[in-house]
Each structure stands twice: as structure tokens, then as C-alpha cells.
Amino acid sequence: MKFATRAIHSGEEPDCRNGFGDVVSPIHMSTTYASTEPGRATRGYDYTRTANPTRTALETKLASLEGAKHGLAFASGLAAETTLFLSLLKRGDNVLAAEDLYGGTRRLLVNVLSGFGISTTFADFTDPDALRSKFRKKTALLWMESPSNPLMKVSDIRLISEIAHEHGAISVVDNTFMSPFLQHPLKLGADIVLHSTTKYIAGHSDVLGGAVMLSDDALFERIHFNQNAAGAVPSPFDSFLVMRGAKTLHLRMQRHCENAAELASFLEERKEISHVLYPGLESHPQHRLASRQADGFGGMLSFEISGSEADARKFVRRLKLFALAESLGGVESLIEIPALMTHASVPESERRRLGINGRLIRLSAGIEDIDDLKDDLLQALKGM
Numbered sequence: 302m303k304f305a306t307r308a309i310h311s312g313e314e315p316d317c318r319n320g321f322g323d324v325v326s327p328i329h330m331s332t333t334y335a336s337t338e339p340g341r342a343t344r345g346y347d348y349t350r351t352a353n354p355t356r357t358a359l360e361t362k363l364a365s366l367e368g369a370k371h372g373l374a375f376a377s378g379l380a381a382e383t384t385l386f387l388s389l390l391k392r393g394d395n396v397l398a399a400e401d402l403y404g405g406t407r408r409l410l411v412n413v414l415s416g417f418g419i420s421t422t423f424a425d426f427t428d429p430d431a432l433r434s435k436f437r438k439k440t441a442l443l444w445m446e447s448p449s450n451p452l453m454k455v456s457d458i459r460l461i462s463e464i465a466h467e468h469g470a471i472s473v474v475d476n477t478f479m480s481p482f483l484q485h486p487l488k489l490g491a492d493i494v495l496h497s498t499t500k501y502i503a504g505h506s507d508v509l510g511g512a513v514m515l516s517d518d519a520l521f522e523r524i525h526f527n528q529n530a531a532g533a534v535p536s537p538f539d540s541f542l543v544m545r546g547a548k549t550l551h552l553r554m555q556r557h558c559e560n561a562a563e564l565a566s567f568l569e570e571r572k573e574i575s576h577v578l579y580p581g582l583e584s585h586p587q588h589r590l591a592s593r594q595a596d597g598f599g600g601m602l603s604f605e606i607s608g609s610e611a612d613a614r615k616f617v618r619r620l621k622l623f624a625l626a627e628s629l630g631g632v633e634s635l636i637e638i639p640a641l642m643t644h645a646s647v648p649e650s651e652r653r654r655l656g657i658n659g660r661l662i663r664l665s666a667g668i669e670d671i672d673d674l675k676d677d678l679l680q681a682l683k684g685m
């Protein structure tokens with residue numbers, strides 16, 4: 302079945318024999334399930350933290366969308382990350398991570414995992430030779446986002462996964478920015494895909510969620526065990542909301558991509574903007590890799606205001622349609638200054654070295670009418 306059909310039907314086949322033929326998966330609120338025999342779960346369910354039918358429906362859909370054998374749903378993207386790290390790492394291990402990545406992932410690695418004796422090395426994943434030199438004996442896991450956040454650097458997932466495997470490390474791709482509709486890391490050789498389903502998959506900025514998708518049975522068993530043992534699972538209602546959003550992912554992503562591409566070209570022409578970072582632009586350093594690696598360029602872009610940091614702050618305050626807000630991937634357009642918002646927890650010296658300055662603005666293109674979005678940007682740029 303093709304993506305659109307899987308998005309709507311996977312995990313939600315109506316059950317006319319044992320159920321009521323619900324076309325939409327019911328929200329199973331029960332935390333516990335009665336059984337007829339001690340120790341024998343009813344159709345595999347005994348307690349909702351361990352398994353819940355609404356969550357199972359979501360997990361089946363997520364695995365299907367990512368082309369994975371297994372899908373696991375979590376209470377948030379960071380809950381998924383925590384469970385993953387807990388499952389795959391032990392004291393003394395090293396994580397090799399892309400140097401500009403979501404600030405919360407960096408915070409978890411640097412401020413939390415370090416306390417358990419797990420170290421992190423950061424590297425520029427667009428330079429495979431430099432990356433090779435960063436491996437340590439105990440590097441057990443390689444973590445990448447492509448495009449990266451907020452600098453929109455594109456990494457070669459196939460090559461980097463090969464490099465990870467040469468060194469005996471597991472490769473994980475945070476595929477949140479692209480969604481399973483545009484990019485398929487497992488097919489490119491990655492071992493595990495992670496999502497903050499809070500973003501494009503749920504798509505309406507009204508529910509937190511996370512997901513891990515993979516095809517390796519042994520790795521799945523470890524993570525599945527810890528999903529229950531650590532308990533960072535989504536509620537049945539949240540599972541339902543994520544599932545409802547996922548059904549329109551393909552339609553929304555197409556419009557997100559169209560709007561982002563239009564806005565990127567529009568901003569690139571403006572003298573008030575010094576440069577635009579969007580993988581769909583020919584000026585993007587990894588444009589050819591991005592064209593080859595994914596089925597679209599996504600709905601995220603970053604750009605730098607030509608003027609001062611105060612101008613950048615004035616610009617985002619003046620916008621009327623774009624909400625000045627963290628997060629991304631919802632139907633509404635959002636804008637933010639990473640240095641002051643999503644990446645404020647990254648040490649200033651590190652931000653400066655990477656180029657995440659106060660003039661850099663990150664934009665999540667929603668699915669509104671493109672003319673209204675352009676008009677809003679135009680009025681906010683006036684006189685800058």
C-alpha cells in the first residue's frame with residue numbers, strides 16, 4: 302500500500318467480528334484489564350502502561366509510515382530519547398552527536414547522561430573525514446538530525462550510518478524535521494528512527510508525543526522492555542490525537558514544503574535578509590544531497606537578518622500571523638530566535654562558534670495561504 306493509504310488505514314482496520322466495527326480506533330481509557338485466568342492477559346492486555354489497544358493502533362500506524370517492523374510510542378520526543386538512551390547505553394559509553402541539534406537533546410546528553418558516566422562528543426556531520434576522527438573506543442551510538450536544527454545542515458545518512466557500523470556503533474536519526482513522508486532513514490541504513498510526534502506527525506500543536514521505529518528484533522526487545530519498565534508512555538487520549546493527525550500527514554507535508562520553498566525564495570531576494578538556509582535552495586551547500594536523499598525539502602527554514610540583533614527581535618515582534626513561539630510542524634506558521642529560545646540552553650561560546658547568533662531566525666512554515674504569509678513578512682520587514 303502507498304503512504305496515503307497506510308496513513309489512514311494502518312492500525313485501524315474495523316473489527317466487525319469481535320468489536321463494533323469502529324472505523325476510527327476507540328479511545329480505550331481503562332488502566333487495567335480483567336482476565337478469565339490468573340496470569341493470562343486478555344488478548345495481550347493486562348495493564349495500560351505495558352500495552353493499551355489505542356496505543357497499539359498508533360504504534361502499528363507509526364511503524365507502517367516509517368517502513369519499520371516495530372513502532373513504540375512515548376509521552377514526548379524526549380521521553381522516547383530517554384528510554385532509547387537507557388536501553389542502548391551503559392556507564393563509560395560515548396555518544397557521537399551532530400553539533401547543531403535540538404537544544405533539548407543536547408541538554409539531556411550533556412546535563413543528564415553525563416551524571417551516569419556517559420560522555421558526548423559533538424562533530425560536524427557534513428564532514429565525514431572529521432567525523433571519523435571523532436570516534437572513541439567506547440562510542441556506542443551516533444545521533445543525527447538531518448536537516449539539523451537550526452542551521453539546516455544536511456548529513457549523508459547512508460554514509461554516516463556506514464561509518465557508524467564500521468566502528469560498531471548504532472546509528473539513530475531524529476527524523477522529526479522531515480517526517481516519515483519525506484525521508485526514510487531506515488532504508489538509508491540507519492538502525493533506529495526517532496520522532497517528536499508533537500511536530501509534523503500530530504501536526505496541530507495540541508499534543509505531546511514521541512516515537513521510536515526500528516526493524517531489528519533484538520534492539521526492539523530492549524527498548525520495548527524499558528518502555529514498560531521506565532513508563533514514559535502516552536495516554537490513550539494522546540495516542541488517539543497523534544493518530545488522528547497522522548492520517549493527514551501526507552497532505553499537510555505537501556503544503557508545508559510548498560510554502561517553505563516559496564518563503565525561502567522570497568526571503569532570499571530581500572535586502573533586509575543576509576542569507577537563507579533551506580535545503581531546497583540551490584544556494585544551500587548540501588542542496589544536491591538533499592535532493593537525492595529525501596522526497597522533499599521540508600517545512601523548516603532559517604535566515605539571518607542583515608541588521609542588528611535588536612532588528613531581529615523587532616522583526617519577530619512585528620509579525621501578526623506568525624506566532625512567536627517554540628516548536629514546529631503545526632498547521633500554523635511559527636517563528637523564533639533560536640539563540641534566545643529553543644537553543645538558549647546551548648552555552649553562548651558554543652552558539653557563537655556554530656553561528657547561532659541573535660540575528661538568526663528559525664521559521665516553521667504552516668499551511669496557510671502563501672500570500673498572507675508573505676504579506677505578513679513584508680510588513681514586518683518594512684523600514685529595516
Ligand SMILES: Cc1ncc(COP(=O)(O)O)c(C=O)c1O
Pocket residue numbers: 377378379380403405406446450475477478496497498499509510511628
Ligand atoms: C528535532 C527535535 N527532536 C526532539 C524534540 C523533543 O520533542 P518533545 O518536545 O516532544 O519532547 C524536539 C522538540 O522541539 C525537536 O525539535
